[in-house]
Amino acid sequence: MNTIKESSKASLTVNRTIAYIVCILLALLSILPFWVMFVNATRSTPEIQAGISLLPSSHLMTNLDVLLSKSFDPIRGFINSFIVSGSTTILAVYFSSLTAYAIVAYNWKMRQPFFTFIMAVMLIPTQASAIGFYQFMYQLEWTNSFLPLILPAIASPAIVFFMRQYLLGTLSMEMVEASRIDGAGEFFTFNRIVLPIMLPAMAVQAIFTFVGSWNNLFMPLILLTQKENYTLPIMVSLLRGDIYRTEFGSIYLGLSLTILPLIVVYFLLSRYIISGVALGGIKE
Missing domain, CATH: 1.10.3720.10 (MetI-like)
Structure with a gap:
């Protein structure tokens, strides 16, 4: 009986972990376009044309x-x-x-x-x-x-x-x-x-x-x-x-x-x- 309960708890923990991982990934995918837009607001035109970056630059005031x-x-x-x-x-x-x-x-x-x-x-x-x-x-x-x-x-x-x-x-x-x-x-x-x-x-x-x-x-x-x-x-x-x-x-x-x-x-x-x-x- 205890073995069944432990197996059920382990299965529930795994399912919850998978659900949390999926939700976190979906949240990151939803936030990513906005983050890229805010980052590009701090980059120059040549930097933007060079490719995507997730780190802010130093051209905010220039822009x-x-x-x-x-x-x-x-x-x-x-x-x-x-x-x-x-x-x-x-x-x-x-x-x-x-x-x-x-x-x-x-x-x-x-x-x-x-x-x-x-x-x-x-x-x-x-x-x-x-x-x-x-x-x-x-x-x-x-x-x-x-x-x-x-x-x-x-x-x-x-x-x-x-x-x-x-x-x-x-x-x-x-x-x-x-x-x-x-x-x-x-x-x-x-x-x-x-x-x-x-x-x-x-x-x-x-x-x-x-x-x-x-x-x-x-x-x-x-x-x-x-x-x-x-x-x-x-x-x-x-x-x-x-x-x-x-x-x-x-x-x-x-x-x-x-x-x-x-x-x-x-x-x-x-x-x-x-x-x-x-x-x-x-x-x-």
């Missing part, structure tokens, strides 16, 4: 001088990106959660067709509607404005789908009915009772939405033509010169400055990811 000499304004770019990404995140997460609550909490005739239509919208790529969207914004005189980048975020089918799945597994309709019996309004019920329940899932979607909006280059590059409105991805995309004048060290430094806020946001909200994704995967 910074080159970066600033190319009209790269990190403060202005950060403010513009934060305005767009922050506003997009707040609007998308709140109104998509409100839509998901309406789909789950109300039993109305067109509920399923409406949800099917929302899912169908996910199949339409942004690039397919870019020309028509730009013409529409031009007619509204909203080009060189942050509004076209913020307001469409109110309709986010992917977040609606995720929040609906989350509510199906966590929302107790008894609490909602009790709130209605007590005379609470629908917005009061949502904001005070339902919204706190959805916070883990909202945090997960806030991370994804913020990162996606922060890294968005396609639509801002089309709509924004004035330098004072450029976001950080646009500024980084304009750093590359011709083949004879490209300073790769300054480009990597610009990329490093661009992703630093994303790393901060991720670590602030990352504790919600596992619980939010797990509960969001529950289906009817």
Whole structure:
């Protein structure tokens, strides 16, 4: 009997060791591209062209001088990106959660067709509607404005789908009915009772939405033509010169400055990811 127990413990120890080794290797593979990018931000262009290095060099200040000499304004770019990404995140997460609550909490005739239509919208790529969207914004005189980048975020089918799945597994309709019996309004019920329940899932979607909006280059590059409105991805995309004048060290430094806020946001909200994704995967 003792032999069986010892064999079982040894097997469990081996399995755990293998699992830890695999997880550590995957973590290192995930961190490696970011580390190489930060290291390249300290290297000169000839050093970068010579090959990959995992050790920092001594050209950080030189790259910074080159970066600033190319009209790269990190403060202005950060403010513009934060305005767009922050506003997009707040609007998308709140109104998509409100839509998901309406789909789950109300039993109305067109509920399923409406949800099917929302899912169908996910199949339409942004690039397919870019020309028509730009013409529409031009007619509204909203080009060189942050509004076209913020307001469409109110309709986010992917977040609606995720929040609906989350509510199906966590929302107790008894609490909602009790709130209605007590005379609470629908917005009061949502904001005070339902919204706190959805916070883990909202945090997960806030991370994804913020990162996606922060890294968005396609639509801002089309709509924004004035330098004072450029976001950080646009500024980084304009750093590359011709083949004879490209300073790769300054480009990597610009990329490093661009992703630093994303790393901060991720670590602030990352504790919600596992619980939010797990509960969001529950289906009817």
